[in-house]
Amino acid sequence: MGRTLAVVLALTLVLGLALSCPVHAQTKEDTIVYSLQSDIDSWDPPASVLREAIILGYHAFDHLATRDLKTRRVGPNLATSWRNIDDTTWEVKLRQGVKFHDGTPFTAKDVKATFERVLDPAKKMTARGNHAKIKSVEVMDDYTVRFKTDGPYPLFVERLTAQVMQSEKVMREKGDQWMGENPVGTGPYKLVKWNRKQEHLLVRNDDYWGPKPYYKYLRIRIIPEKATEIAELLSGGVDLIKAVPPDQMDVIDKSGGARTASSPILRTAMLQLDQAARGGPNPFTDRKVRQAANLAADHDGIIKHVLNGLGDRVATGINPMAFGWDPTLKPYKQDLAAAKKLLAEAGYPNGVDIIFHEGPPIVEPAIQQTNDAIVADMAKAGFRVKRVYIGDNTVLVARIKEGKGGPMFNWSWGYYSVFDADAILYDVFKCGESYSYYCNKELDDLIATGRSSLDAKKRAEIYVKAQKLLYDDAAYLYKWGLRGVWGISNRIDYTAPADEVDRLFLATPRKK
Amino acid sequence: MRRYIARQIVQLVVVVIGVSILSFCILHVIGDPVLLLLPQNAGKEEFERYRHLFGLDRPLYVQYWSFASRAVLGDFGQSWYGNAPAFQLVIERMPYTLYLTLAGFAVTLAISLPLGVLAALKRHSLVDTLCTMVATAGQALPLFWLGIMLIIIFSVRLRLLPASGYGTWQHFLMPSLCLGIAIAPITMRLVRSGMIEVLSMDYIKTARSKGMTERRVVWKHAFRNACIPVITVLGLQFGQLLGGAIITETVFAWPGVATLTVDSIRNQDFPVVQCAVVLLALIIVLVILIVDVVVGFIDPRVRTGA
Numbered sequence: 001m002g003r004t005l006a007v008v009l010a011l012t013l014v015l016g017l018a019l020s021c022p023v024h025a026q027t028k029e030d031t032i033v034y035s036l037q038s039d040i041d042s043w044d045p046p047a048s049v050l051r052e053a054i055i056l057g058y059h060a061f062d063h064l065a066t067r068d069l070k071t072r073r074v075g076p077n078l079a080t081s082w083r084n085i086d087d088t089t090w091e092v093k094l095r096q097g098v099k100f101h102d103g104t105p106f107t108a109k110d111v112k113a114t115f116e117r118v119l120d121p122a123k124k125m126t127a128r129g130n131h132a133k134i135k136s137v138e139v140m141d142d143y144t145v146r147f148k149t150d151g152p153y154p155l156f157v158e159r160l161t162a163q164v165m166q167s168e169k170v171m172r173e174k175g176d177q178w179m180g181e182n183p184v185g186t187g188p189y190k191l192v193k194w195n196r197k198q199e200h201l202l203v204r205n206d207d208y209w210g211p212k213p214y215y216k217y218l219r220i221r222i223i224p225e226k227a228t229e230i231a232e233l234l235s236g237g238v239d240l241i242k243a244v245p246p247d248q249m250d251v252i253d254k255s256g257g258a259r260t261a262s263s264p265i266l267r268t269a270m271l272q273l274d275q276a277a278r279g280g281p282n283p284f285t286d287r288k289v290r291q292a293a294n295l296a297a298d299h300d301g302i303i304k305h306v307l308n309g310l311g312d313r314v315a316t317g318i319n320p321m322a323f324g325w326d327p328t329l330k331p332y333k334q335d336l337a338a339a340k341k342l343l344a345e346a347g348y349p350n351g352v353d354i355i356f357h358e359g360p361p362i363v364e365p366a367i368q369q370t371n372d373a374i375v376a377d378m379a380k381a382g383f384r385v386k387r388v389y390i391g392d393n394t395v396l397v398a399r400i401k402e403g404k405g406g407p408m409f410n411w412s413w414g415y416y417s418v419f420d421a422d423a424i425l426y427d428v429f430k431c432g433e434s435y436s437y438y439c440n441k442e443l444d445d446l447i448a449t450g451r452s453s454l455d456a457k458k459r460a461e462i463y464v465k466a467q468k469l470l471y472d473d474a475a476y477l478y479k480w481g482l483r484g485v486w487g488i489s490n491r492i493d494y495t496a497p498a499d500e501v502d503r504l505f506l507a508t509p510r511k512k
Numbered sequence: 513m514r515r516y517i518a519r520q521i522v523q524l525v526v527v528v529i530g531v532s533i534l535s536f537c538i539l540h541v542i543g544d545p546v547l548l549l550l551p552q553n554a555g556k557e558e559f560e561r562y563r564h565l566f567g568l569d570r571p572l573y574v575q576y577w578s579f580a581s582r583a584v585l586g587d588f589g590q591s592w593y594g595n596a597p598a599f600q601l602v603i604e605r606m607p608y609t610l611y612l613t614l615a616g617f618a619v620t621l622a623i624s625l626p627l628g629v630l631a632a633l634k635r636h637s638l639v640d641t642l643c644t645m646v647a648t649a650g651q652a653l654p655l656f657w658l659g660i661m662l663i664i665i666f667s668v669r670l671r672l673l674p675a676s677g678y679g680t681w682q683h684f685l686m687p688s689l690c691l692g693i694a695i696a697p698i699t700m701r702l703v704r705s706g707m708i709e710v711l712s713m714d715y716i717k718t719a720r721s722k723g724m725t726e727r728r729v730v731w732k733h734a735f736r737n738a739c740i741p742v743i744t745v746l747g748l749q750f751g752q753l754l755g756g757a758i759i760t761e762t763v764f765a766w767p768g769v770a771t772l773t774v775d776s777i778r779n780q781d782f783p784v785v786q787c788a789v790v791l792l793a794l795i796i797v798l799v800i801l802i803v804d805v806v807v808g809f810i811d812p813r814v815r816t817g818a
Contacts, residue, residue, distance in 0.1 A: 197767055198765075199767075222765065222771075224775065225765065227660050227663075231664060231668050235668045255668075
């Protein structure tokens with residue numbers, strides 16, 4: 001009996017191993033390995049809700065416009081130029097001689113088909129909201145396309161970086177289901193094999209129109225556990241990981257095999273205060289109380305000592321990388337005496353009681369520690385803060401949307417990756433929006449004018465005004481712009497991307 | 513014997529139904545998947561539409577019934593994320609989990625049988641104490657920590673083994689060792705106490721007095737009899753091995769059902785979680801059934817229902 005069992009066990013094992021050994025054609029020198037904590041749901045980026053799908057999309061596909069990582073400006077890519085014909089028409093010229101992975105040339109009809117597919121309500125594409133302002137797409141000739149928009153649309157060019165170009169032929173002949181597993185793009189890499197929740201293997205597109213990637217193979221591994229991901233980085237199994245926790249930076253930097261790099265990212269954190277009284281009357285409806293809160297916290301000290309420098313002070317919610325940011329506006333500085341005085345003037349000479357809804361540490365690194373520090377600072381100025389911890393982010397988000405987040409709660413905003421002041425002002429500061437706890441007619445007017453003008457100079461002036469207003473009125477308790485941390489193997493050169501989109505095709509071997 | 517098996521099968525069905533109801537309820541209590549599925553700027557109508565689309569607006573018992581009536585035919589519904597049938601996603605990953613479990617099982621046997629017998633033979637000696645210490649330590653180690661320690665030692669420091677993933681025989685070593693070490697102590701203690709009990713039996717004395725070699729006495733007479741309770745417990749431990757595999761798979765990025773399940777719980781991908789839980793329960797119950805039958809064959813006292 002025991003012997004039979006043993007033989008069966010041994011056979012199963014041997015068979016299993018034999019069947020599962022993959023063929024490794026690539027060598028370490030011509031392969032770069034990237035890891036993600038969870039796999040993408042689809043290789044059809046507009047159909048996915050995941051940031052990872054956007055990142056992988058950059059490797060197999062191209063966008064009409066793309067962000068230059070050094071200047072952070074949007075520049076030409078598959079589109080070579082764009083201009084306004086009138087307030088609601090954009091004309092885009094396309095690059096010639098570009099081919100999809102299947103050999104078909106990229107032309108205007110692919111652009112038209114791509115946008116029409118995304119905008120078709122029946123398709124339920126996740127990316128549809130990004131382009132809802134586009135009314136129609138017209139083919140002028142093989143390399144010229146005209147977009148009609150619903151009213152002036154200043155974010156048009158910015159949004160071109162958020163849409164991959166897909167093949168009209170593939171859409172027609174293969175359909176959505178097939179596209180979910182087979183990316184046919186014009187991008188620098190081609191997908192060879194996808195083992196769900198395990199690994200993607202991509203090979204360099206040697207017909208690529210742009211600079212070709214250094215590494216012939218790109219492997220993307222799925223490693224759910226962060227500690228394992230870091231161990232793989234240190235032992236040479238992976239070349240690049242993202243979202244390194246601040247407390248692990250030292251481990252990586254001292255290992256000798258890898259290093260960390262950080263970059264500011266397009267996300268600002270704040271404590272939202274219920275100025276709009278969505279949850280009923282509360283002390284923060286008084287501007288003096290909001291100003292006192294802003295004067296109480298020593299954010300510079302917190303960034304330096306709690307976050308290891310991983311944060312950039314902001315004067316309002318506008319991120320330094322967003323269009324419209326006003327660098328001349330200086331953030332609040334801690335001044336406890338002034339804060340106490342303001343509180344007394346507001347009618348709270350003996351301090352005030354505040355309820356604070358705290359969120360879990362999934363978006364902001366070290367959120368508990370920074371909350372500890374802020375609450376302690378506020379206590380010195382006379383705020384008696386009662387902390388209510390909500391461990392499930394979904395619950396917190398739901399509460400906030402229903403108007404039950406106040407009087408004070410943790411929040412951060414990622415701008416839907418649009419580098420423009422409007423992308424936070426509209427959703428987080430405009431009266432009546434689900435994430436906004438601020439209501440000010442004057443600001444609403446500025447927001448409305450800003451989003452209906454195509455004149456960049458005029459828009460910039462409007463946003464300067466808006467920031468002054470938000471600063472003076474102390475809409476929320478402003479914190480800082482977040483930073484992302486990457487772990488990079490010492491065998492490669494790589495620049496941490498400000499838009500949080502890793503571009504492995506830019507990696508090269510490290511120069512000695 | 514036939515009646516015995518029939519009774520066991522009825523029990524099996526009851527357990528699987530119970531597990532499916534329980535997991536169904538827990539899943540629906542932990543949160544609304546639509547909140548996670550839709551982007552943050554989606555409107556109320558959109559939420560209602562998706563809730564309706566997935567049938568989440570119906571009463572729970574109606575939802576369960578429609579799930580269960582299709583599940584018995586192997587249709588667990590489409591994954592809400594993966595664009596594929598849940599059953600197919602789970603079945604694709606099942607072999608990997610079974611390989612890992614069997615490898616862990618082999619390690620458990622390789623550790624616990626020799627050490628258990630040794631400890632019993634050298635009872636109250638230094639060897640016995642050492643074995644007990646190893647067992648206690650093994651049982652006290654959290655799997656998670658053990659896995660990460662193995663990775664740090666063998667991959668980061670010594671650079672001998674790949675830290676995670678699946679592919680070559682080297683990839684099997686750390687995960688199966690990790691799993692085996694966690695399960696071995698209980699089995700080892702059981703082998704030890706079983707052996708001690710059997711060794712004091714009269715038939716062992718008889719065998720010895722017949723002049724049999726000690727090796728024959730230990731392995732042929734004592735060990736075989738001591739094995740009966742061990743086999744039963746091993747069957748029960750199979751469930752624990754699968755449970756341990758969940759943690760092991762996560763640490764070692766092993767592409768099995770467990771990583772799929774954990775990922776699906778995070779996304780609240782109900783069909784996949786439901787399918788994985790039911791299939792894992794089915795496997796555990798089947799293994800226990802097989803063990804019962806095997807023990808029934810070995811030991812006639814069991815099947816006569818004494």
